Amino acid sequence: MRLLDIFASSRPKGSSAIAKERLQILVAHDRTERGRPSYLPTLQRELLEVIRKYADVDMNAVSVSYEQEDSREILELNIILPETARR
Amino acid sequence: MRLLDIFASSRPKGSSAIAKERLQILVAHDRTERGRPSYLPTLQRELLEVIRKYADVDMNAVSVSYEQEDSREILELNIILPETARR
Numbered sequence: 246m247r248l249l250d251i252f253a254s255s256r257p258k259g260s261s262a263i264a265k266e267r268l269q270i271l272v273a274h275d276r277t278e279r280g281r282p283s284y285l286p287t288l289q290r291e292l293l294e295v296i297r298k299y300a301d302v303d304m305n306a307v308s309v310s311y312e313q314e315d316s317r318e319i320l321e322l323n324i325i326l327p328e329t330a331r332r
Numbered sequence: 333m334r335l336l337d338i339f340a341s342s343r344p345k346g347s348s349a350i351a352k353e354r355l356q357i358l359v360a361h362d363r364t365e366r367g368r369p370s371y372l373p374t375l376q377r378e379l380l381e382v383i384r385k386y387a388d389v390d391m392n393a394v395s396v397s398y399e400q401e402d403s404r405e406i407l408e409l410n411i412i413l414p415e416t417a418r419r
Binding site for chain 1: 351352353354355356357358359360361362363364365371374375378379382383385386387403415
């Protein structure tokens with residue numbers, strides 16, 4: 246199963262799922278060289294800056310998760326957008 | 333199962349998996365209002381510009397997939413990074 250299919254199937258289904266305008270961003274970095282510092286934390290700030298050009302992002306509505314396992318780092322951003330967001 | 337767990341478990345395992353420096357980016361946009369044009373294609377270009385500040389991205393090593401289903405759009409970027417990439 247492709248990653249994209251897995252991602253797509255993770256959407257909440259059923260009548261209990263409330264329609265919300267939201268953006269989810271996952272960044273996975275597979276590294277072969279572990280000596281260098283990660284740039285994902287800095288990348289995260291820049292990604293948010295880019296997204297704020299397009300959507301009215303309330304920083305209180307952004308949840309961030311960062312995990313590291315072996316040589317893979319994963320950054321996850323979940324953003325609830327206001328329904329009226331437009332620029 | 334959390335989306336992050338699903339994403340993390342999608343990594344190829346076993347002796348046949350060759351260690352490669354790579355970056356995967358998934359952006360999912362759940363929209364409540366379908367009348368507006370999507371900004372994901374434009375966002376894609378800007379995301380790549382941000383990433384190129386940190387990694388030596390060969391545009392021939394970038395594969396892009398875009399899918400739309402009901403009110404969800406998903407953009408997927410897969411980038412194979414050169415092993416020596418550093419800036």
